[in-house]
Amino acid sequence: MTQPFRPTKWPAGFDPDNLDIIMQAACADNFGELLRPPKLHRHCTGQLVISVLGVVGLVAENWRIALPPASALWAPPGLAHEGFIGPNSKSLYLHISPEWSGELPDEPFRIMLTPMMMAMVRHFTQIRKPFAANSHTGRLARVLLEEIMLAPQLPLNFAPLPANPQLFLVAEKIVEHSSFGWTVAQWANYVGMSERNFSRLVVRETGMSFGQWRLRLLMLTATRLILEGRTSESVAQTLGYETPSAFITAFKRVFGMTPGRYRSEAFVTQVHPLDLVK
Secondary structure: OOOOOOOEOOOOOOOOOOOOOOOEEEEEEEEEEEOOOOOOEEOOEEEEEEEEOOOEEEEEEEOOOOOOOEEEEEEOOOOOOOEEEOOOOOEEEEEEOOHOOOOOOOOOEEOOOOHHHHHHHHHHHOOOOOOOOOOOHHHHHHHHHHHHHHOOEOOOEEEOOOHHHHHHHHHHHHHHHOOOOOOOOHHHHHHHOOHHHHHHHHHHHHOOOOOHHHHHHHHHHHHHHHHOOOOHHHHHHHHHOOOOHHHHHHHHHHHHOHHHHHHHHHHOOOOOOHHHHH
């Protein structure tokens, strides 16, 4: 059983290494030529990878990270990487000039984005020509850069996606069909392994037990449903939790806040994430 790597495909005409533009962005919801393994490359610009929906993330030399919706991963200039995107997934990429990128950390980090930040990134998807730093667009870019600096950070390795094709397939199935209440033995059988070998492989590839890893993947779906306006009761039922309180406890264990606070503090409904790629 094999599962091809799905590299993010840039929209036509977008040049992420255009050094004449201080800041520009692109919407991406398609994958390019199916590759195995990923073909790592570098940009002279800094890159903020933003998940809008589904399985979106970045693979580097020593890690592969998926992002929950409305969160982002900073890839500094020169980092060897390859973006990936799953079927029916959507992402945004913000590229920042080397000079301005120098004001951000030179190591990858993850942040949560506010509605204002998401709207500003969407604005920069329309920017394809150079602008001066002291122009109106330049001042907007400066505000967005400062917002990135001040944004609350989340653990970098939220939901690692393994290079192993069988486990990658399991990850996609969990994200796409979260109501699967399968046991470890059932998942092992699904990919043609013994339960013991499957459990060992999960730990080796992700650094987590299957239960811990599955929880993080479930939260990729949970955050999307919460952003769509679903109640904790509805999300809990979709994800297979016996009670809403059990789901809220699990969510708080991962994010350090309740689903309600997650929605109200970071993702006010005035900007719907699905609108960002229309």
